[in-house]
Amino acid sequence: MCTAKSSSNFSAVVLLAFCLTVGGHAVAGAAPDTENGRYTLSPTGDGVLRLDTRTGAVSTCNNSGAGWACYAVPDERAAMDAEIGRLQADIGRLQAENEKLKADLASREPTVPGKIEEPLPKSDSLKKSEPKVTEGERKIEIPLPSDRDMDRMMSFLERAWRRLIEMANRVQRDVNGKI
Known part of the structure; x- marks a missing residue:
């Protein structure tokens, strides 16, 4: 610690203040x-x-x-960066594997002899033929239903009619029973 050597009170106070100021900073140097x-x-x-x-x-x-x-x-940013790094490595591995498989496939000979590259024309056996347009008159011909189609339609209408009659009879019996 500093001590005052002069006899004057003023100089002692100044010296004491100086010592406390310098000493205080030295002690407070390791601040949190x-x-x-x-x-x-x-x-x-x-x-x-x-x-x-x-x-x-x-x-x-x-x-x-x-x-x-x-x-x-937990630092979510670091976790996300790590996941992105893993995904990029997986993408690189998959791209290399894809290129290898493409090269392997290109080096093979065709397995089916006489195979053609273009697809066969699609035809639908259940598809109805389109209406025919004649050249001179520009009339549309609509194909008529076959006998089989007519029989199916008549059978359907007969079943619907019978069900309707049966339903009307049941309603009539219910109404007569309640009166």
Whole structure:
């Protein structure tokens, strides 16, 4: 510590103030990290959120009865970057495998002799023929239904008519029974 050597009170006070100022800075030189701006603290519902301004790490701090404890918050950005890296590696592997398979396929001979590359024309056996247009008159000819088609239609209409009559009879019996 400094001591005053002069007899004057004024010089002693100045010297004492100087010693306290210089000595205070020497003692306070190791200030906590929160004082020089490394950490930014934000209150939360159950504690404090701490941001390390140098590294960007985020921690949650809370008092659990035994003292304050801080736990690092998982960094989603790092996890996403790692996943993107894995996916890009998979894409590269799949592209190389695809090229290898294409080259392998191109080196093989055709397995079916006489195979043609263009597809065969599609024809639908159940498709009705399109109406014919004659050259001179420009009339549309519509094909008439066959006898088989007419029999199916008549059978359907007969069944529908019988069901309708049966339904009318049931309604009539129900109404007569209630009167």
